[in-house]
Amino acid sequence: TKDSDTSKNLTEELDAQVDVLKTLNGAYADLGPLLDCVVFHDGEQWRAAIDVDESGDLSAAAALGAYKHTSDVGELCKRQLFYYTLNFYDEGRTLSIVTCAGSHSTHVAGILAAHHPEEPQNDGVAPGAQLLSLMIGDHRVGSMETGVGLTRAVNAIVEYGADVANMSYGEPSSSPNVGQWVQTVAQEVVRRHGCVFVSSAGNEGPALSSTGSPGGTSDGFIGVGAHVGYDQMLAEYAMYETVGDTVFTWSSRGPTPDGDRGVDVYAPGSAITSFPAYCKERLCLRNGTSMSSPNLCGVAALLVSAWKQEMGGASLSPYRVKNAIVSTAKPIGELHGAGMVQTDSAWQFLKRYAARAAEQVSWRTHVDDSRRARGIYLRNAEESAHARFFNVSVVPVFPTSEKARLEHDSDGENGRLESQTQFDFEQRLLLVATESWVSVPDALYVASQGNKFAARVDATKLQAGRLHTASIDAYDSTDVDRGPVFSIPVTVTKPLHVDASACVDLGTLQFRPTEIVRRFVAVPPGATRAHIVLRASNAAALESSPALFYLHCMQLEPATRFRKFFMRERVSIGHKSYGAGGGSAEQKETKTMDVIGGATLEVCLAQFWNQLGAHDIDVRVEFNGIVPANGGGALAEGGPLRAGITVHGSNAVARLDFIAPVRPEYDVSPSIVLTKARKTLRPHEAVISPLGAERDTHLATGSALYKLELDYRLETTREETQLCLHMPAVDTQIYENWADNFALAIFDANKRYLISQISYTSPLLIKQCGESLVRVQIRHRSAKDLEALKDIPLLVDVVLKSSIRLTTKFDMASIFTST
CATH class of the missing domain: 2.60.40.3170 (Immunoglobulin-like)
Known part of the structure; x- marks a missing residue:
């Protein structure tokens, strides 16, 4: 009938619509919000209206100006209390929407200069200071600092004439006190423009030589470690029984690999202070050298302010401020003499030696x-x-x-005074x-x-x-x-010799609250693994509190970040040492790490700073190593064994010989599994051009920086391809980098942006198959130096869809037979 035909047609139509919706839903990808932005000049300044409601109607949108001129703040998300400000560059062609990449900067700023007139207990160290917020972290790479951000930040410091600067950022560096940005800060920002530059020393302790760059490795900066005192223990950590004032266990320690102090001074390394509104917390407790650095920076701000008020136009160099802070710090028994900052003493020092020219x-x-x-x-x-x-x-x-x-030279009065x-x-x-x-x-x-x-x-x-x-x-x-x-x-870390047993007993180490014990061992040549064995009986556990310990073991290799041979583990002592029925039972923990033969290994065991009670722990270190004998490496007396294997694919078989240079090894069952394939790409286009924006200039010369853009065609043959990109000449470096910046971005065949990475490249996922564009940007002050990189290869390590396990046998005949 007609009705049944109509019903059938309707059912078919609805089924077809459902199929279409399923197809569309399967292909749909949420690429995030899309906001219309209109930039215009109102006759006095640039302004922008942003469709934050995503309604398409800009008539009610607020037209904000640059924050530095208007202090305008907009709501990017009302529900989440997420705010933004604006900047304009390139004569309005570039609109910068500035938001938080995390809560870190707000907390740091609160420590330094928060001001609550009705709640002075929540004030920062220097509540009268004016803050200049400079964003060096990029949300596209997890708020990691970038060379671009660092360069623009120091240019802004000079542009605005900042008296003091705080940097609660840092990374391990392969070489201390080198790198174009580090030297720019030391020579231009600090020495020439007179800014006191304070930076965190790092949170990678307690082993030696764990300071990060720039604060813990570089001249020109004041490197700050994290201290915890009685008042902090009561007000912030609610301890029912306090311990002695101490350095936070995790605070990085010096010396630097080239022997410098590493940490110049200590300041309180925790605070309850401001937090971003979108976190739904007004105040929050955080700790780290990121917190001690702004605390010290606030002290520097107070000293500079007092000097300006009382000393008039007398010159105050950053070196004079650092001399006063370091010289008057209260001794705390730190390894290389760095003490706890004393604000009043530093001010008295400045006044007492105001006429002493050598303080400059x-x-x-x-x-x-x-x-x-x-x-x-x-x-x-x-x-x-x-x-x-x-x-x-x-x-x-x-x-x-x-x-x-x-x-x-003819009218160089300032130069004459400097020469005099x-x-x-x-x-x-x-x-x-x-x-x-x-x-x-x-x-x-x-x-x-x-x-x-x-x-x-x-x-x-x-x-x-x-x-x-x-x-x-x-x-x-x-x-x-x-x-x-x-x-x-x-500094001398004279290591213990390891005999033919490949083991060394460090004895029974005794701990009291805040105690740190260090021992140093000469790793035998050829060793590749170290096993640190901890034993603790409950002889004292029944009378003492269980305790958390840090086991931190580390080796240094020249021109290599300290994280390569690095292990930091938390170990709970006393929690597992009770036998059945309350009887005695031994607790044993074994931790294993990679090592390199011939280099000293530090074994550092620390009772965490807030843990109570006394504990005795027996420590033993055992070494072993099985390495290829035909890998192209050489075993030098007292030196490392560099191991590697090369197998030619055209050969049906390859012989691999192994040696155990440390101690006899039995029941060896080698296996070879191929997990990645490396491809090498050459750029199909390379262009060097100057950067036009004022914020992208070299501070020393005032001239524009240059960028080298390299385009590579990346072909993936399957969906969901995992890979990692490398460019050894410029990646894995930030502060020690000779270049201003290294970054890459990947675009699909339709030129849609997919992902970004910077110096520390990491595994990534390309979801679609086909051709993608990898664009690499390297920035430097010299176009000539960039010319040498115009044909630089990009290494692509592709994870195989299925790993390949090679057949390994102890004799040739067994390889080709199934029985």
């Missing part, structure tokens, strides 16, 4: 060694096997000015070694061009396995009471 300078030390060193650091066994002799050069670093740089200051400079210094195993001359005369002296370090009679520290302190002979003008750290 910093000191650059250089120790003649196999590397560029700023201190003396004898870490490996061969370095402390005999007395060592060093030539040490000391050079004063004078502040300079932009005016002197720009003026002509250097001409008048002299220091008659008394040199003192704090330990008998360090020998130095009694006196040293230093003029503006510096001087040298010889030092002898004899570690042959020092106890093996322990840390030994000293310093070479220089005093002004006319005012010894001032304290050291500069100090050169001396």
Whole structure:
């Protein structure tokens, strides 16, 4: 009938619609919000209206100006209390929508300069300071700092004439005190433009040489560690029984790999202060050297402010501020003498030595060694096997000015004053070694061009396995009471020898609250694994609280970030040591890490700072190593075994020989599994061009930076392809990088943006098959230097869809037979 036909047609139509909806839904991908933005000039300044409601109606949208001119703030998401501000660049062609990439910066700013007139207990250290917020983290890479952000930040610091700067960011660095950005800060921001630059030392402790860059490794910065005191324990951590004032267990420690102190000073490393509105918390407790750094920066702001008020136009260099803070810090028993900041004492120091011209300078030390060193650091066994002799050069670093740089020689009044200051400079210094195993001359005369002296370090009679520290302190002979003008750290980690058993017992280590015990072991050549065995009985556990310990083991390899041979584990002692019925039972924990033969291993065990009670722990370290004998590496006396295997695909079989250089190994069952395939891509297009924006200029020259854009065609043959991209010449580096920035972005065949990565490339997922575009950008001040990279390959490691397991047998005949 007609009705039945109509019903049938309707059913078919509805079924067809359902099929279409299913098809569309399967192909749908939420690419995030799409907001209309209209930028215009109102006759006085640039403004923008943004359709945050996604209604398409801009008539009711607020037209915001640049925050730096108008203080305009808009709501990006009313429900989530998420706000934004605007900036305009390139004569309105670039609209920058500025939001939080996380809660970190708000908390840091609150510590430094929060101001609550009705609640002064919530004020920051310097509540009268004016804040300049500079975003160096990029939300596209998890708020990681980028070279672009760092460069633009230091340009803004100079543009706005900031007196002090705080940087609660940092990463491990393969080489200390190098890199174009680090040197720009030291020479331009600090030395030439007079900004006191404060930075966090890192949260990678408690092992030695765990400071991060830039704050814990670089000249020009004030590197700050994290301290916890009685008031913090009561107000922030609700401890029913407190411990002694101490350094937070996780706070990074020096020295740097080149022997410098690493941490200059300590400040409170925790705070309850401001948090972003979108987090639904007004105040929040956070800890870290990210918190101690703004605390110290607030102190620096107070000192600069007081100087301006009381000393008028008298010059105040960042070096003078650092000298006052470091010289008056309260001793806390730290390894290399860094103390807890004392604000009032620092101010009294500034006033007392206001007329002392030498306070305006910093000191650059250089120790003649196999590397560029700023201190003396004898870490490996061969370095402390005999007395060592060093030539040490000391050079004063004078502040300079932009005016002197720009003026002509014929009317160079500022330059004349700087030259006269250097001409008048002299220091008659008394040199003192704090330990008998360090020998130095009694006196040293230093003029503006510096001087040298010889030092002898004899570690042959020092106890093996322990840390030994000293310093070479220089005093002004006319005012010894001032304290050291500069100090050169001396660090010796004389390691224990490991015998043929490939094991070493570190004995029973005794712990009390906040206790840290370090032992140093010479890893046998050829060792690739270390097993750290902890044993604790409950003899004292019945009378003592269970406790959390940090086991932190680390080796250093030249020009390598310290995380390569690094293990930091939390171990609970006392929680598992009770036998059935309350009887005695031993607790045993074994932790394993990769090691490299020939380099000293630090085994650091620390009772976490807030843990109570006394604990005894037996520690044993065991080594083993099975390495290819035909991998192209050589086993040097006392040196590492570099292992690698090359198998030619055209051969049906390959012979692999292995050796166990550390101790006999039995029941070896080698397996070879192929998981990745490496492809090498060459760029199909490479273009070098200058960057036009004022914020993308080189601070020292004022000229535009250059960018090299490299385009690579990436072909994927299946969906959901996992891969990792590498460019060894410029990746895995930020602060030590010779370039201004390295970044890459991937676009699909329709030019749709997919993903970004920066220096620390990581595995990523390409969902669609076919061709994608990988665009790499490298920025540098020299177009000539970039020319050498126009044909640089991009390495692509593709994860195989199914891993390939190769057949391994102990004899040739078994490979080709099934029985």
